[in-house]
Amino acid sequence: MTRILAISDPGTLADALAVLRRGQPVAVPTETVYGLAADATDPAAITSIYETKGRPRFNPLIAHVADIDMAKLHVQFSPLAEQLAEAFWPGPLTLVLPLSETSQIHPLATAGLGTAAIRMPQGFARELIAGFGKPLAAPSANRSGRVSPTTAQHVADDLDGRIELILDGGRCRVGVESTILAVNGSQLQLLRPGGIPVEMIEAATGKSVDRPAPPAGDAAVIAPGMLASHYAPDARVRLNVSEIMPGEALIKFGALPVEGEDQAKAVMDLSPTGDLREAAANLFGMLKQADASAPRGIAVAAVPEHGLGEAINDRLKRAAAPRPPV
Known part of the structure; x- marks a missing residue:
């Protein structure tokens, strides 16, 4: 039976950390949508995310961090990436950056790519990651391809009985997933529009954001949310x-x-x-x-x-x- 605990309740943080340390996923509220979080360095924990969601293994996951120091253990920051992090973190911006030599993010979370998608969330999720001490991989807490959850009840409707714990932080403030940007030197590519409008990014950096064509056919998916059919309700x-x-x-x-x-x-x-x-x-x-x-x-x-x-x-x-x- 899935438990639902309010993030304001005493003991909720400790309960969530105990589940994560057993390698099991926990549904966590963020400012964007609810995420299904598990240890991004543990292949068994990552596998549990994929199995719970029924998510294709070629579809990479975002690794969520508590602070910039944790991020720099796992990915390499260019000056432009640092500028973006300073402007928009914590917040709904994911940066796709080259993996560092010290990274322990497991290849299952990166789909075997030489890059990782990194984000610093706001609120309780960030507190949870800090307490865990390692990045949490956290796609949306729903069955793969379905409508993303913005309340704890949405998570329960989709995953009740499939996960041990849902953390209830109320309704998500932003309501759509993070913007995903690939930072290649001084170039910016929009891989997924999201909670930070492109106009804000261009204003903050003074650089234009390229919009590459979406992947077609067997082309590699290099960031979450790039599959053509996604966020789908039952009705057409x-x-x-x-x-x-x-x-x-x-x-x-x-x-x-x-x-x-x-x-x-x-x-x-x-x-x-x-x-x-x-x-x-x-x-x-x-x-x-x-x-x-x-x-x-x-x-x-x-x-x-x-x-x-x-x-x-x-x-x-x-x-x-x-x-x-x-």
Whole structure:
């Protein structure tokens, strides 16, 4: 039976550390989404993440650290990478950097690559990593390819009975995963849009961020969240709709009317005021809520592409992508 403990309860930190030290994963709240955390240096612990999620082994994991000194034990920082860490850590930015000679992050967590994805989270997760003393690999705490969890109940709905412990820190503030940047010398590549808009990164560094073409076919996946089909509810997702088919669930944006919405199975609005931060925070929860209404499909109105809209649209496109054969 899976236990759910509030992070504010006395003893929760010690209980979580005990589970991690046994090599088992723990569901942990972060500012982005809930993560399924386990020892990033232990192959058995990493394997337990993959098995719990049903995640492909070629899909690398983010290693979460407590501070910059822990990060520097495992990856090499260029001056540009240091500038990014100083500007945005702790926070929803993941840096893909070359592994250092002293790194103990296991190749199972890096998918055998010569780089590692590193992030310093905010809040309780960072406290947990500091207490553990080693990086924690932590993909989203859900079955692979499904909608990411932003509450402890979302985790329980997907993983109850599959993990020992869920730590409840309330609703995630950001609501979409971290932005992932590859730092190659003085070059920046966006591997996944996320909680830090590209415009903020460019303003902080004075450098443009390249957007490489997504991997196709058998091309290697070099960062989490790059699979074409991902974040998928059970119902099929239709994007940028201007009208609703009877029986669909509708997810709107900015309180704009959609033709036929009176025939929708359910109607919700990511942000009635058109606030992209609110929309990002609501995205995964509303996808789950729409899916729970057992609609004939989920119709999503257009969301602007600027700022956090880039991350929102990235998740929606992957949710709507053709599903791989089961």
